[in-house]
Amino acid sequence: MIRRLIWVLAGVTACGQALASGESHWGYDEPERWGELKPEYTMCSAGKNQSPVDISGLIKGELPAVGMNYSSGGHEVINNGHTIQVNYKPGSKASVDGREFELKQFHFHAPSENTVDGKSFPLEAHFVHANENGELAVLSVLYEEGEHNEQLAKVWEHMPAEAGGSKVLPTAVHAGDMVSASAGYYRFNGSLTTPPCSEGVRWLVMKDYRTASKEQINQFMETMGGPTNRPVQGVNARIILH
Numbered sequence: 001m002i003r004r005l006i007w008v009l010a011g012v013t014a015c016g017q018a019l020a021s022g023e024s025h026w027g028y029d030e031p032e033r034w035g036e037l038k039p040e041y042t043m044c045s046a047g048k049n050q051s052p053v054d055i056s057g058l059i060k061g062e063l064p065a066v067g068m069n070y071s072s073g074g075h076e077v078i079n080n081g082h083t084i085q086v087n088y089k090p091g092s093k094a095s096v097d098g099r100e101f102e103l104k105q106f107h108f109h110a111p112s113e114n115t116v117d118g119k120s121f122p123l124e125a126h127f128v129h130a131n132e133n134g135e136l137a138v139l140s141v142l143y144e145e146g147e148h149n150e151q152l153a154k155v156w157e158h159m160p161a162e163a164g165g166s167k168v169l170p171t172a173v174h175a176g177d178m179v180s181a182s183a184g185y186y187r188f189n190g191s192l193t194t195p196p197c198s199e200g201v202r203w204l205v206m207k208d209y210r211t212a213s214k215e216q217i218n219q220f221m222e223t224m225g226g227p228t229n230r231p232v233q234g235v236n237a238r239i240i241l242h
């Protein structure tokens with residue numbers, strides 16, 4: 001009951017912030033209704049290639065290596081009411097499908113949005129990249145509960161408690177210390193997992209799972225006031241390669 005109340009209050013804060021910035025409010029209490037909130041959100045209910053998904057029924061593919069040319073550019077942490085996001089300085093690139101995508105920001109969801117063979121993880125990070133044409137590629141890292149994570153700690157220490165808060169990180173975070181494709185990855189096409197749920201997003205979920213401590217997971221969950229995961233969506237005609 002108390003947990004529910006905290007979550008509702010956090011929702012009010014998030015919505016207040018969203019309204020102040022001119023955005024329609026949405027939340028994780030009724031994700032199945034996002035498509036009805038605004039005409040621009042129609043894909044949230046009408047889309048057939050939506051994210052997240054349960055990663056199963058895999059097909060073996062000849063997946064190319066992902067080139068990562070990252071520098072230490074995570075310089076600012078914000079609480080936007082929906083997630084904790086680290087904004088990245090220009091110049092860090094990943095090559096996906098032979099094209100260059102620049103790392104813009106990374107942010108978190110708890111519990112995980114994507115699941116693997118029905119298994120949910122306590123935390124997931126999304127490294128959001130865009131190319132010159134505005135196409136998106138998201139590199140996802142799944143976290144299991146375990147050892148304290150030093151890289152997360154650099155962000156968590158400065159996590160703004162209130163929606164709308166931001167802080168400059170005294171020590172820039174290096175994405176290269178947080179995400180690696182060396183163990184391979186799951187590859188599928190999907191969408192943004194938040195409104196407007198736009199499709200055409202390249203998804204790469206890393207097989208190299210990381211750990212976060214119970215305290216770190218709880219700190220994120222408590223700051224956000226509840227779960228921040230959209231439920232898994234139908235795979236439909238898509239194939240998931242590995």
Ligand SMILES: [Zn+2]
Binds near residue numbers: 126
């Ligand atoms: Zn995300």
